[in-house]
Amino acid sequence: MTRKINHIGIAVNNIAEFTELYRDILGLEAAGEEIVEEQKVKVGFFNIGESRIELLEPTSPDSPIAKFIEKKGEGIQHLAISSDDVEADIAWMKSKGLRMIDETPRNGAHGTRIAFVHPKGTKILLELTQETKHH
Numbered sequence: 001m002t003r004k005i006n007h008i009g010i011a012v013n014n015i016a017e018f019t020e021l022y023r024d025i026l027g028l029e030a031a032g033e034e035i036v037e038e039q040k041v042k043v044g045f046f047n048i049g050e051s052r053i054e055l056l057e058p059t060s061p062d063s064p065i066a067k068f069i070e071k072k073g074e075g076i077q078h079l080a081i082s083s084d085d086v087e088a089d090i091a092w093m094k095s096k097g098l099r100m101i102d103e104t105p106r107n108g109a110h111g112t113r114i115a116f117v118h119p120k121g122t123k124i125l126l127e128l129t130q131e132t133k134h135h
Helices: 015-025 064-072 086-093
Strands: 005-010 027-038 041-048 051-058 075-082 113-117 126-128
Touching: 005 064, 005 126, 015 027, 015 041, 015 051, 051 064, 064 126, 086 113, 086 126
Parallel strands: 005 051, 075 126
Antiparallel strands: 005 075, 027 041, 041 051, 113 126
16 A cells, blocks of 8 residues: 555634635645534645645534644644555554554545544554545
8 A cells, every 4th residue: 555645634723714824825725614523523625735734623612623722722633644444454553552543434524434543652643544435
């Protein structure tokens, strides 16, 4: 498998406040917004090369993103790398001694299947992202 950075997730209080920066000043293509109910988050997408920057805005005070911002402030929340088979990657990571937050994949934005690796072993919250449809 050739890995690539699928996206970088940045936690923000308000996506609209950062749209001008990413779109107009940095010149990135705005690629839409989506609400992921399961994660209690609104996601704003910006294309950069083969990857994306995803701005993550909490839709509820008890969402993981709201808790992240409360604890650490706005900033990079996770790094997502591509996966051809999330289940196989979960098993592989576990066999190598990494702790998983997700033992089974969950649904992510853009119809993806995702799983998070616990940051204790990787020093950053790492998301495995399997594309399931074209976006």
